[in-house]
Amino acid sequence: MKRIDAIKRISEQLEDEPVISNIGFPSRELYAVKDSPTHFYMLGSMGMASSIGLGLALAQERKVVALDGDGSLLMNLGSLVTIYNQNPENFILILLDNECYGSTGSQCTYASTVNLSRIAEAVGFKNIFSFKGDLDLTEVLKAEGPVFVHAKVEPGNADVPVIDMEPEEIKERFMENLK
Amino acid sequence: MDSSDAIYQGLKKAGIDFVVSLPCVNLGKIIEMVDCDEEITHVPVTREEEGFGICAGAYLGGKKTAILMQNSGLGNSVNVLASLYKLYKLPILMVMSHRGTEGEFMSAQIPMGEATPGVLDTLEIAYFLPKTPEDAYKALSEAWLLSEMGGSPTAMLLEIGFW
Numbered sequence: 001m002k003r004i005d006a007i008k009r010i011s012e013q014l015e016d017e018p019v020i021s022n023i024g025f026p027s028r029e030l031y032a033v034k035d036s037p038t039h040f041y042m043l044g045s046m047g048m049a050s051s052i053g054l055g056l057a058l059a060q061e062r063k064v065v066a067l068d069g070d071g072s073l074l075m076n077l078g079s080l081v082t083i084y085n086q087n088p089e090n091f092i093l094i095l096l097d098n099e100c101y102g103s104t105g106s107q108c109t110y111a112s113t114v115n116l117s118r119i120a121e122a123v124g125f126k127n128i129f130s131f132k133g134d135l136d137l138t139e140v141l142k143a144e145g146p147v148f149v150h151a152k153v154e155p156g157n158a159d160v161p162v163i164d165m166e167p168e169e170i171k172e173r174f175m176e177n178l179k
Numbered sequence: 180m181d182s183s184d185a186i187y188q189g190l191k192k193a194g195i196d197f198v199v200s201l202p203c204v205n206l207g208k209i210i211e212m213v214d215c216d217e218e219i220t221h222v223p224v225t226r227e228e229e230g231f232g233i234c235a236g237a238y239l240g241g242k243k244t245a246i247l248m249q250n251s252g253l254g255n256s257v258n259v260l261a262s263l264y265k266l267y268k269l270p271i272l273m274v275m276s277h278r279g280t281e282g283e284f285m286s287a288q289i290p291m292g293e294a295t296p297g298v299l300d301t302l303e304i305a306y307f308l309p310k311t312p313e314d315a316y317k318a319l320s321e322a323w324l325l326s327e328m329g330g331s332p333t334a335m336l337l338e339i340g341f342w
Contacts, residue, residue: 020236040239044262048232052263055236058220059197064236078225082233086222167267168330175239 001133003096004029004158006151007067009135010094014038017092018178020053020066022046024103025157026096030067032160037177041163041170047075050093054083057091057145060178064090070097070111077119083146084124092140094149098156106155117150182342183208185312186274186335189319190245195272196220197242199230203249203276205342210247227252231259234271243323245272250279250295250336251288260302260332268330272323273304280338299334306334309341 001009003026011019011034020040021027027041042049050073053066073079073095083093099112117128127143131151140149163170180188186209190198198213199222200206214221220242224230227248234244253275264271278285279292299306307322309315318335326333 042263044266045232045259047228048235048259048263051229051232052236052239055197055222055233055238055242056240057236058222058233059237059240059242076226076229076232079229079232082222082224082229171239171267171269175241178240 001135001153002156002158003098003102003153004033004160006096006135006153008033010065010067010137013137013141014065017063017065018056018174020049020056020064022049022067022069022072025160026067026069028160028163029158031163032158037173040174041165043163043167047072050079050083051076053091053093054079054086054088057088058086061090062178063092063145065092065094068093068095069102070095070099070116071101071109073116074109074111080120080123080125087146089145091145092147092149094151096151096153098153100155102155102157117148120148120150180312180316182312182315182337183212185316186319186337187212189316190272190274192316193243193272193320193323195243195245195323197234197237197244198222198247199224199233199244200247201227201230201249201252203278205276205337206247206249206274209274213247227256228259231256231264231271235263235267235269238269238271244270245274247274248276250275250277251291253295253298254291257298257302260304264332265302269332270323270326270330271332272319272326273332273334275334275336277336277338280340282339295336304332304334305329306336308336308338315341
């Protein structure tokens with residue numbers, strides 16, 4: 001499955017859950033598939049998607065979805081330990097794993113040799129879902145968080161434009177929607 | 180009011196209700212007080228950069244946020260401060276134990292201690308240098324206000340002499 005198709009499949013199954021989407025093409029692809037005030041598009045700070053998602057989940061009651069990547073998660077692996085310890089029931093971390101740094105030219109990550117959901121399992125995550133094909137989130141959305149979703153996707157980026165919103169506009173629209 | 184009480188009470192007065200922390204010998208007592216406070220969500224983190232990410236999310240969700248950290252952690256947070264906080268104009272109160280200042284007993288702390296004000300200046304992060312507990316207590320509310328109004332982190336640099 002292409003990443004943009006995975007993102008499309010995820011977004012059509014969500015209702016009003018706030019989504020933190022990762023820097024680079026994942027945010028651009030989400031923006032192209034469907035724009036929404038529930039989306040926080042990261043334009044920088046690689047590695048921080050799972051942390052921003054955790055903070056948001058701890059700060060309010062709505063269910064939060066973070067779309068992370070393998071390269072990004074590897075940059076902030078300690079985040080899994082903190083998420084496990086804080087144990088937010090309303091947090092779903094979705095790892096879109098294409099085994100490469102997609103936005104910088106598809107250089108390989110170590111996710112091709114290390115199974116990142118086994119790391120989540122070793123940390124203590126109870127609800128882990130792995131997908132290689134269709135991303136049916138029915139059970140994921142019912143599960144008690146923190147939930148770790150591991151979706152393998154193909155490397156490569158869709159031909160989508162850059163996000164034509166100012167960072168402050170993204171922030172303010174997102175915060176307004178959460179009120 | 181001792182120095183730790185002043186910081187804790189100052190955070191309370193500023194309305195801070197979400198704190199992430201990394202330890203420093205000087206911050207030990209404050210971290211305990213924050214942890215016992217039921218009005219404050221306290222999240223110990225593995226690395227300062229991660230803590231900034233968590234606070235950004237918490238702020239988006241309506242919290243008033245602070246990080247308790249040693250100045251050494253500023254080094255591994257430069258990118259998140261620039262490309263998340265400065266970019267989106269997000270506030271956070273950085274309460275930093277500033278090691279490597281006058282009276283430091285550990286030579287290893289000195290290089291980062293000396294670099295700290297320059298790193299903050301480069302990032303255009305305003306910082307306060309309170310010398311007494313009373314100064315710090317007052318400055319914390321001001322610092323949060325400045326942070327929120329200006330849409331930028333602000334810092335408290337608490338040198339060795341402060342404690």
